Each structure stands twice: as C-alpha cells, then as structure tokens.
Amino acid sequence: MRRLVTETLPTLLDVEASGFGRGSYPIEVGIARPDGSRCALLIQPLEEWTHWDPKAELLHGISRARLQREGYPVVQVACWLNDELSGLGKAYSDSWGYDNTWLSLLFHHAGMLPGFRLEALRLLLSEDQQALWSDTKEALIAERGIHRHRAGDDARLLQLTYARTLSLTTPSR
Template sequence: MAISIPPIIDLEASGFGRGSYPIEVGFATEDRVVHSFLIKPAPTWLHWSVEAELIHGISRSQLDSDGMTPREVALKMNDMLRGKTLYSDAWSFDSSWMGRLFDEAELVQRFRIETINKLLTPQQMELWTDTKQTLWSEMHIERHRAANDVQVLQETYLRVMQATTA
C-alpha cells in the first residue's frame, strides 16, 4: 500500500520570543521536492537573538546579503503553494512567523498551515519523536536549517506510517 506524503513546512527565526520574525522558510511538496528561502529582515524587524543564531547558524549579515524581501518570499510561496495545506511539527511558532511575513508583505496567505498531529493517531504520535531522533542520526545533515528539517520531517512521517500500517 502506497503512503501519500504530506507537504511539510518549517521556519527558522531571529529568536524565540516576542519580537522574533522569520529568517528562513523551507517546504517540501508531496513529491518530496524541497524549496527554501532566506528572508531579508524588514527595516522594522530589529530583534536578534545570538542564542538562536548559534542554533541555526544564519547570521544577520548573511540575510542582508543573500535573503529575499518578505514580499518576494510571500509572492513566491503563494504562487507555488496556492490552495495547499502544509503541515508543521511546530505549528504555533511556524504559523505565527508566517503571519508576520505576510503582514509585512501586505499580502493574503493563499495556503494553510496545520499541525502534523492532525494526520497522526495517538499511537503514531508516540513514535514521532524517537523516529525523528533516529533519522537525524542516520541522515547526517545539519539541523535547524529549514530545507533539511522538512526532509527529515517527511521521512519521519513515512517511517511512522510504515511502522503503524504494517
């Protein structure tokens, strides 16, 4: 039986609390194609956490030189994701940061973000964290970069489904 893989989204941010904003967004579509964009901070986005930078490894100067404006990212995402529902394992954070991006861009978000938990049974949710940890060890890729995180999340979903539908 073929398991359909949901589109997954992940964001990295300037920090963890009030005032933080998105600095990178990554998403993987149902066909497992991954896209990611660095986001140049808007002039009013001033919050910066050194602790967060140590986790994701993205500097503010890298965003200024390599990032796209919030409007450019929002337009691209609406074009690529219109009408889709993407799933996040950190829904409250990711949806809040996405809202901040679209507010800054002065655009309506044309796709939805839901929690991955909506797709999982309680048994599958129990397997989620351990499966994800195992994959991080196996895949040997850098954590806390949006493109890498969505790849691991899709693979986690696939493994959890295979383990519980066999």
C-alpha cells in the same frame, strides 16, 4: 511484514527565526513537497525587524549579515510560498504556534494574504505514530546525517519521519 507507504507525502513547512517571543521574525522558510523535494529561501529582514537572539544564531548558523546579503524580500518570499502552496491548499508544521505567527508576520508585511492554510502536523498522526515520533526522528537524523535547524532540511526530516512512522504503524495487507 509492514506495508511500504506509497501514498503522496504531506507538504511540510518549517520556519527558522531571529529568536523566540516578542519581536522575533522569520529568517528562513522551507518546504518539503509531496514528491520529497525541498526548497528554502532566506528572508531579508525589514528595517524594523531588529530583534536578534545570538542563541538562535548558534542553532541555525545564519547571521543577520548573511540575511541582508542573501535574503529575499518579504514580498518575494510570500509570492513564492503562494505559488508553491496555493494549489495544494495546505501545508503542515510541527511547531504550528510559532510557524503560523511568523508566517502571518511575513504576509502582513508583504501586504498579501496566504493562499494556503498552515495546519498542525499532529492532526495527521495516529497515537501509534506519535508514540514512535521522537525515536524515529532521532534515528533518521543519525542515519542520514541531517543538519538540523535549517528550514528545508527540517521540513524534509519531518516528512521522512511521518512516512516512516506511518509505515511502522500500518498493518500489511
């Protein structure tokens, strides 16, 4: 029998973007908190943020017009992230290279420094967890009917996958 995981969950962060590569920018940032709750904010694009990949929009389903209408200013999003995460000190991402780049862009344009570090999720995972990761994640998507490519939902999915792979690889006492 496997032990139930009762430790505090790591804080996971996910960023959705206008596309990939040069000129792309963050359009939504979401976090899954240690208690399992999640929150996400849409980001209002700055005037100079013009890159838009229609393929990315097909994935996340967020239009540029919606961002203009419902998005929060970059300063407000940066302040929210610092309020949420500075006390914890760090958050984790499964796409550290991309997410860290987009967060850096967000904080740069907000004229602020992040009060937390973003770390690669793989640093938390054992080899056994890594081996189970993909299948476990797909099973959770199917079981819970999770809609992918929205920042808050994706952050929570990563957190749930972490917890399940940990419980499957931790011997019972």
